[in-house]
Amino acid sequence: MEDLNDSICIKPAETDEELCGRGYVHCTSWQEAYRGIVCDRYLDTMTVEATTARARNFPENTLVAKDKDKVVGFAVYGPSSDEDLTDTGEVVAIYVLSEYYGRKVGYRLMNEAVSRLSEYNTISLWVFEKNERAIDFYHKYGFEFDGCKKEWNLGTPVTIVRMIKKRA
Secondary structure (H helix, E strand, O other), rough: OHHOOOHHHEEOOOHHHHHHHHHHHHHHHHHOOOOEEEHHHHHHOOOHHHHHHHHHOOOOEEEEEEEOEEEEEEEEEOOOOOOOOOOOEEEEEEEOHHHHHOOOOOHHHHHHHHHOOOOOOOOEEEEEOOOOHHHHHHHOOOOEEEEEEEEEEEEEEEEHHHHHHEOO
């Protein structure tokens, strides 16, 4: 039997097709993962066209997970945008289609993003406070809450919390 993970390749996004795949994964994974966390009305108005435009406008530091020719996940990384965290890298986004949950795609994307942030001793990320699945994943990866919170208005207010990981 073929190992399902052998068919998954993690690589930098280099083509328009890969950025379109990122847009599809962004929209679809939000609609799959955030029901009950983010207002349904907000999720229902998200479009692949809008998330693809964002992917094309901000292609830098984007990794894609591909199953043969299909983009099934992506991660975006870079220097932290938080003013209180100097000399810190950030995993800005990491999303995987639900049909690929449990196949280590997120773990492999995180490994590659963190390795590309090797000049930083601290890595940060933001997560919805009620996204228990993601928080469990980040805890297993070594991230801990640092006490920072923000409110976003996505149709209704939602709270995001910051997690950080210090390198050993």
